[in-house]
Amino acid sequence: MSFKSIITQKEDQNIFLNRILFSSLLILLLASIIFIRLVFLQIYDSDQYKLRSLNNTIRTQSIPPSRGLIFDRNNNVLAENRPVFQLEMIPEQVQHIEKTLDQLAELQLININKVDALNEKIEKIDNSYQFKAITLNTKLSEKQIAIFANHRNIFKGIDIKTRLTRYYPKGEVFSHALGYVGSISSNDYLRFDSAIYTGKEQIGKTSIERNYETSLHGYPGKEKLLVNVRGRVMDRLNTQPFEPGNNLILTLDTRLQEVAYDAMQGKKGAVVGIDPSNGEILIFISTPSYDPNKISQGMSNSEYAAFLNNKNKPLFNRAIAGQYPPGSTIKPMLALGGLDMGYINPDNFIPCEGHYFLPNYSRPFNDWTTHGSVNTKRAIQASCDVYFYQLAVEMGIENMSAFLSNFNLGKKTLIDIGSEKKGIIPNRAWKKNNFKSKQNQSWFKGETVIAGIGQGYMLATPLQLAMATAMIANRGSAFQPHLVRAIENIKTGELQYTPTEEINNLEHIKEEHWDIIHQGMIAVVNERRGTAYGIFQPNVPIAGKTGSSQVFSIDKSSNKEVPEELRDHGLFIGFAPLDTPKIALTVIIENGGGGRLAAAPVAEKIMRAILDSEKKNAL
């Protein structure tokens, strides 16, 4: 190291001091930049960053509400919510996912065919969602729960969780009235306000569950969660509980419904029973039925496909969507029209020789038997076709259709569940609108003749016939049929009853004309030669009418066995008791043969149950 003079040392120091001064100013400048930047971040933009910090860590999670319960008119539970057990996995807690899934499959806790799909699903999960549970099996049996409990120690990160699902204690008996629920599909979001759905709850798919969805659903709760960067919940900040859905009280009577379902076992068809005094539906059955629990708890695709492909169509709601030719059940209504319009004199007897000829027609219209001499009452009692062929020709199709419309036939009853069909009451205008070729659009006289016995184009649903029967029972008036009696507000406990409005299109009918119709219908059940005579106990206060509607024109003279699906539909309409009718009933048995042999016995069982309880009440 060379020695430096004092002077050079001084010079060195000056230069150095110069530079140090410059550096110090630079330091202050840089420190100021940092300070200003910090002021901007922590004061000027602080609110924005506070918000972003909250957004990082606060997750709002909605809690699905519990669905409203459904009761029958006597407070028996028809639909409730029950916990089901499902197997869940939290991927981040499981070390060897593939191995674990294989072990679970070996113990038959998960479906072996689903292992690959589950593996794939878990692999795809984003890293920041590894804490979220994956459902491995949506429904564990009690045996499976026990097996899992025995092996719990080897399955870390796997657990049994419960969730609520819809349960229908009466199973198949109420399925067509109640409908069923299922997971929400994209179509469902179009029907309802998606804002009040969490996506986790079940939604009504058919019938009451669907139509009263807004009442049953309730409002979801919310909980604020503090989550870390991986989304794991660290804390629950606050919870706003859900509002449960409102309960429904139905008009249905479980006892009658069960009697009717029992009577319908093994048969295809429908039973609808209405209280004529208020339109409340007491019985609502369509068979074959299905187990709504299976559908609501989720069934496999193959099970569901089997359902859809079943030729007996168990999912088809015959009570409101099945359209049948009313057959002879139309006769009391037509007779009333004939009396009212003066086409028939109730005391006039006309001869029935078993067939009817239209002028200039060579082909006869056959009666099912030869009745001899019949008046109005006897024509109803013994279901004489010739009498009504003649009446139809005299009235003409326009008068017939106009009068039958008064019984709400040919239009929807507006019952409080969907997918209702409106049936057909044909006339010239209807035919013109519904046929394509000019040739088919014109009305033929022969079509008027068979309309007289409820055949041809004429169609009605079981519900429509039950409502028409209620009008006969009430001598003209009726109420809109409905299944929900009241909605119970879950918060206030208040019952909001379904309003019932009386409608009466038949006020002008004379009492004596009603009497004749009623006498005819009572005779059907209680008098010799009545078509349902002998089916019921003697002297029951029941009025009825059988009907058989042709599916196919069959030569009756041949004794060959007729294939089942070509056999006639059997129908029965009736009401009881006579003085203050409690029920207007329709029974339809598809391909069951005639009304007397197929439908009347079913009606008898139901009527007996009703009259028995009436008797008990009277005591």
Added chain:
Amino acid sequence: MLFKKQYDSLSSEDLFRKFHIDLPLLIAFLILFSISLIAIYSASNSDINAVIDQSIRIGVSLAAMILIAQMSPLDYERIAPWLYSLCFILLGLVLILGETRNGATRWLNIGISFQPSELMKIGMPLMVARYIARESLPPSKTSIALAVMIVILPTYLIYLEPDLGTSVLVAFSGLIVIFLSGIKKRYLAIAFSLFITSLPLIWPMINEFQRKRVLTFLNPEKDPLGAGYHIIQSKIAIGSGGLFGKGWLNGSQGQLDFLPERTTDFIFSILAEEFGLVGVVIIICIYLFIVGRGILIAINSQDLFSRLIAASISLTFFIYVFVNISMTIGLLPVVGVPLPLISRGGTSMVTLMILLGMLMSVGTHKRLVTK
């Protein structure tokens, strides 16, 4: 009596002077160390082991500082060429024999694993200062050229590892000496314009990983979950801290793991979130105090070498602080520079405390070097 008299005459200031400790600096360091422990406890989600580890590192670093402070600046001047040469050879060896972690070859394993580039942070300023101080100021053109070579060669080796952050900081600690030596403003202007014009040429040579860092720095919101995540989360932590902070252990960004690297590179963000603007301004003031005290030591020292290393150490220290804070508030790209004396980490703290020990040595040995 004798003992008592000795005791009386030995004031506490004299005691520290005797052991070559600068008391104001020591107090500042101890405050920062305390802040370090508080911040690490919070940033490690209340892991007391992390605090114990850091305490041990602090103890070792303090010991190293005191040890180094006992040597005189003359000793540093003497060993400078040897230390520099040793570092240079080790840097060469790293490229041949070094351990590769996360795609960077920075470590050399000789029983223990260490980074020679850390050692160069000490070797560099000593070597340049010794070279410049051998003649009077301002240095000649050839001296400057040679000094620049002394800086560039090891810088390039560190850059090759690759370790852009350390290479820039090492280069800075050497260049600052050349700057302080009174290099003409003309040369500075030329160097600066050369640097600017060569940027487009350098850009394609920088590897993709580092280019991405710079691009991310320019627009972090472009890839908020990927490359921009660190910067965005850091800014959210700092900004949401506001004026007074969310309180110790209450910063959601840190406590809920949103902020990455929060015991090391981003510990400033934790402090800003939990103690607010007030807290971090106090910390910055402590740093400025240390830098100011260092500059004062440099000014007051009597020989050129001491002056140059004291000033270089002080300014480099400030640059560490500046780069780290700037990176957390989005003023500079993320280059992996810890916050001096606060971030968790052993090697960098020991290196830094050795440099600060030298600063103390310069401050307390000055009377001995005056002729």
